[in-house]
Amino acid sequence: MTTITILGSGFGALTTVRRLRHEGWTGAIRVISPRDHLHYLPSTIWIPAGLRRGGELKIPLAPFFREQKVEYVAASVTGLGDGGRRIATDAGDFVTDQLVIATGGRFIRKLPGIEHALVPCEGIAVGEEIERRLAAMEGGTIAVGFATNPNEQGAMRGGPMFEFLFIIDTWLRRQGRRDRFEIVFFSPSPRPGQRLGAKAVDGLLAEME
Incomplete structure (x- = not known):
């Protein structure tokens, strides 16, 4: 057979x-x-x-x-x-x-310092580690960002990272702790998430302000 x-x-x-x-x-x-x-x-x-x-x-x-x-x-x-x-x-x-x-992709980790970053899309264990670290923080800066592989830009979808960003923002507000944190979003693109459409990007950037 x-x-x-x-x-x-x-x-x-x-x-x-x-x-x-x-x-x-x-x-x-x-x-x-x-x-x-x-x-x-x-x-x-x-x-x-x-x-x-x-x-x-x-x-x-x-x-x-x-x-x-x-x-x-x-x-x-x-x-x-x-x-x-x-x-x-x-x-x-x-x-x-x-x-x-069909074993999936692998994240590019060539940028110096990126070994210290936690990428939630890598799996459940990383999501749980982010949860532990956020719970232990009394204040500080939380940086969230994403970029595409320039050789394979279609392999990246930024929508989940925007959702992740606003989930954390809302979570901190509901706990009454938002004023103790600075949330920074970074991307090499001046208009990140363009695959979502121009109107969506305008809305996302406005919401971040």
Whole structure:
């Protein structure tokens, strides 16, 4: 039987599974990933203000895998061989007929000092760390910003960072602590978020004032 192996267990991997079955693929589907649950990353920006808990954003995938007749392998991939038909993992090697790599992107951390930044889109653990640090602060400066990869500008959506910015602002106001903090937004673009449209950018910049 022909086997399609998918690396990853995020939106890309799960969408691939659903699409294959929807299109009538009846062959074997194998998913290799170190975790058998989906981290709902769009909501990590809600964790610092207590709008969501980390555990609420972890969705078990076992029922989905059963329904879609997927073989799940709990492992981390360490390499590929034979033109992508041999997959090396920390749980052994696997042979496949077709390969889909859906492991997600990686944030560019080349800017000096960025190793000290917390990026909520990296995952639940980072959102929880931001929550801890904000709770421990009695006052000070909170800087929020974003920029795109100049070589792949379409891979970035700034909307969540604007939402994150205003969530923190509202959270501090409701606690009666907003006057103790300075919130700074930074971006290399004079009009950040242009993909949202000119009217939206005008509104965002006006709200920041």
